[in-house]
Amino acid sequence: MKVFRVETAQEETYTEVVSLLRNGGVIGFPTDTAYGLGADPFNKAAVDRVFQIKGRSETKPILLLVDSIRMAEAAIQPSDLFNRVAQKFWPGPLTVISPAAESLPENVTAGTRTIGLRWPIAPFATNLVGRFGRPITATSANRSGLPSAVTADEVRRQLGATLDSLIDGGSLPSAGGSTLLDISVDPPLIIREGPVTYESLAEFFNGRLRRRVA
DSSP: OEEEEGGGOOHHHHHHHHHHHHTTOOEEEEOSSSEEEEOOTTOHHHHHHHHHHHTOOTTSOOOEEOSSHHHHHTTBOOOHHHHHHHHHHOSSSEEEEEEBOTTSOHHHHTTSSEEEEEOOSOHHHHHHHHHHTSOEEOEESSOTTSOOOOSHHHHHHHHTTOSSEEEEOOOOSOTTOOEEEEOSSSSOEEEEOOSSOHHHHHHHTTTOOEEOOO
16 A cells, blocks of 8 residues: 655645546545545446445445535536535535436445535645546545544554555544535435534524434
8 A cells, every 4th residue: 555645745646646546446535524535436346445445335325525516516416405505615524415416326326316525625635636537435434333534544553455545644623524414305404413513504594404313
């Protein structure tokens, strides 16, 4: 496994990592919350590897990162509501779950036909997505059932040498991950609370917002 550091990343770093992704590789990399597992969501074998690395059943959709609303809308069934939410809260730690485009492989959506998307603040992640030219996966870089990794050392301890590359971005802010908002249902539903607060979302939706009951 080859390790890069964000603070010393050069154009050659991005070129090498993008080449890995385009050839079905899986990487660990820093996002704006915790470390994620990056792969090409349109490569079924690469997505299967992500599930294997996590030790996770294929019953949950995989989060995708984008670098613009336009890129996001290519992976979903665009709607006015999605556009308004994205305009208000992106870039930032809010994952928006929306009906998926027909072009997304079934293993990415886990048969739900919905997909979670986020436009991150983290410069490395955004630059990587931009150079790749389409969304990349960013499901948390941890074994299923264990806490999300907020340092590169935690990624190493949990996943060992199962990755093709690891990008070390230092210590990240949120082991709990991003806020998860499902707008594929009405009223919208907060599945996981996080950095984007319930209060700020409730204000945006004029109170028409549900919380998941444990």
